[in-house]
Amino acid sequence: MFAFEINPDTPTIERWDEIVRAAGALVDGEPDAIANMANVAALLWQFLPDVNWTGFYRLVEGELVLGPFQGKAACIRIPIGQGVCGAAARTRKTQLVDDVRAFEGHIACDADSRSELVVPLAHDGRLLGVIDIDSPYPARFDTDDAAGCERLARRIAAALAG
Numbered sequence: 001m002f003a004f005e006i007n008p009d010t011p012t013i014e015r016w017d018e019i020v021r022a023a024g025a026l027v028d029g030e031p032d033a034i035a036n037m038a039n040v041a042a043l044l045w046q047f048l049p050d051v052n053w054t055g056f057y058r059l060v061e062g063e064l065v066l067g068p069f070q071g072k073a074a075c076i077r078i079p080i081g082q083g084v085c086g087a088a089a090r091t092r093k094t095q096l097v098d099d100v101r102a103f104e105g106h107i108a109c110d111a112d113s114r115s116e117l118v119v120p121l122a123h124d125g126r127l128l129g130v131i132d133i134d135s136p137y138p139a140r141f142d143t144d145d146a147a148g149c150e151r152l153a154r155r156i157a158a159a160l161a162g
């Protein structure tokens, strides 16, 4: 059993520090990428308030394919360059979207989603996929969330490289 807890009042930067620490403890020594993504998706779901989707899209044969996640059933395949996830994969840059309805090409998987944070995952220069987090509230994510999720991506990338 793994028991991770977080105080609901924890500020954003410390919250991400806790997520990174817990994720590291879960993935270290475990070579199965899918198992690791599943646990990290669950941690994000447990530790982040006001989210309706947390999970992964994996780069498989040149397109993004749905990976382990928490939330409602989602789009399975996303071409590189399409939607927020595809933009993160194409540019290899974090996408912080305050209002998904204003994002050209946003792919609505869950009609409740209003803001979104997508961070590319890469290891040794190879793109592995993206971390995707959605919220039903506009502008839920800020630059501290983006930086925290980027720390998470760096910490877990080797354990997801398969």
Ligand code: SME
Residues within 6 Å of the ligand: 053, 074, 075, 078, 082, 083, 084, 085, 086, 105, 106, 107, 108, 109, 110, 113, 116, 132, 134
């Ligand atoms: N909205 C995303 C698609 C994935 S779902 O949010 C889970 C996008 O535009 O890439």
